[in-house]
Amino acid sequence: MDLEHFLTGARVELPQMLAARERRAALQQAALEKYPMSLISFTLNIAGPVKVFPLAVRTYEEGLGQIRCQCRVMGVPVVHTQELRETTGYEALLSVDAPARALKEALARLEQNSSLGRLFDIDVLDANGRKLSRTELGLPERTCLVCGKPAFQCSSTRAHSLDEILSHTCSIMWDYFAERYGVQLASAASRALLYEVLATPKPGLVDKANSGSHRDMDIVTFETSALALIPYFKAFVTYGVDHCDRDPGTFLADLRPIGIQAEFDMLRATGGVNTHKGIIFSLGLILAALGAFYGQERTPTRQELRELCQAIAAPLAADFDRLDGGGACSHGERTYAAHGIRGARGEALDGFPTLFDAALPTMDALLDQGVSLNDAGVVTLLHIIAAAQDTNLIARSSYERMEAVRAEVQALLDRDLPLPQLLAETAELDRRFIAENLSPGGSADLLALTYFIRFLEQEGLLCSSPVRFQSAADLR
Helix, strand or coil: CCHHHHCCCCCCCHHHHHHHHHHHHHHHHHHHHHCCCEEEEEEECCCCCCCCCHHHHHHHHHHHHHHHHHHHHHCCCEEEEEEEEECCEEEEEEEECCCHHHHHHHHHHHHHHCCCHHHEEEEEECCCCCECCCHHHCCCCCECCCCCCEHHHHHHHCCCCHHHHHHHHHHHHHHHHHHHHHHHHHHHHHHHHHHHHHCCCCCCCCCCCCCCCCCCCCHHHHHHHHHHCHHHHHHHHHHHHHCCCCCHHHHHHHHHHHHHHHHHHHHHHHCCCCCCHHHHHHHHHHHHHHHHHHHCCEECCHHHHHHHHHHHHHHHHHHHHHHCCCCCCCHHHHHHHHHCCCHHHHHHHCCCHHHHHHHHHHHHHHHHCCCCHHHHHHHHHHHHHHHCCCHHHHHHCCHHHHHHHHHHHHHHHHCCCCHHHHHHHHHHHHHHHHHHCCCCHHHHHHHHHHHHHHHHHHCCCCCCCCEECCCHHHHC
């Protein structure tokens, strides 16, 4: 691990640390006098002369959040909080109206069960200022974060070098936040799939009103599939994080096996029903790209994201070169051979133009006007159908019928109807699509991606200008 990359803060000397310790003791005494109740004192165990750096700041804020959450779970009020943010380390004092012993037991479990807990230094003082120890509560001693032996033993014998200790410290922090980032993105991806299927009315597609042109699936099928895919969405992110320094053009070969396994588990969960095969491909590329940006400690813009997705997808061009010589096998390949339509692979190769140039601007404008996420999704879907050459429509009818549908939907949008009337017309379109067994499944996938990008921006995981992570707030 490159410690110089992480330890970018100011160095402090021993006299400063001793002065900080005295100041903390004085502040604790003042807090106990003003608030005669249990007092939680929180800081981090960071070895070496650099106590404050971006990863440490995020870890401190995460720990403080976990302490507050623990108090809420216990149903005890935090009466007052005081923080010091100095180069000698961030510190927090929380006056809590609860028995000190119960607090110490709960917070010791937090230290033990949180993967960051070994870095937390949480003291609990009773109303008289007495600090409760782990041993008097019968709790196990703190262990060394390097080897797992009793911490006092390794400390007294200086069993590990400073670089070794700091390397483990930074690894604990980095792994924790990378894991949480993957969970956040996987959750947002699954949520986007649910918002897509629940958007109503959608012509020919499963929604809250009916199962569209599908006899083998319903909302429950889609919900089951979305939940089954969460581990694979996280796996795509983790791959991007772990390989962020590699040429993105090499990603695809490794991402494909993850996608194949995801498809297998999707089919197993749904009893053989293909609910999300197309979206696994598209989301896999986007999630891996986001993971790579995270590994580089950058929050990308939309434009940066689409450019990296395009770089990851670049090897797909060879698929079409191969097909130019014949040998089409899948429906998508036959559609390309017959009409030159490249489908989802073409979208990825071109940097998802329908998503970024048509769908997202439409949804942005609608949400800015106060339109609900449901109604914005329905109208955005209409714009996607009009803009994209949906291979699912071709599969269920013909190339000519797909083009006629696009023109028909565009004509509906051109009427510039009030939203209630447009939704009513869409419901009528749904009835006609069902009668013809039409289903714009590729457009539905793009709608799910649109929701996903919006969710990322709401959570601060995608931004309007490139930034470096500075604190835990950057991941919220």
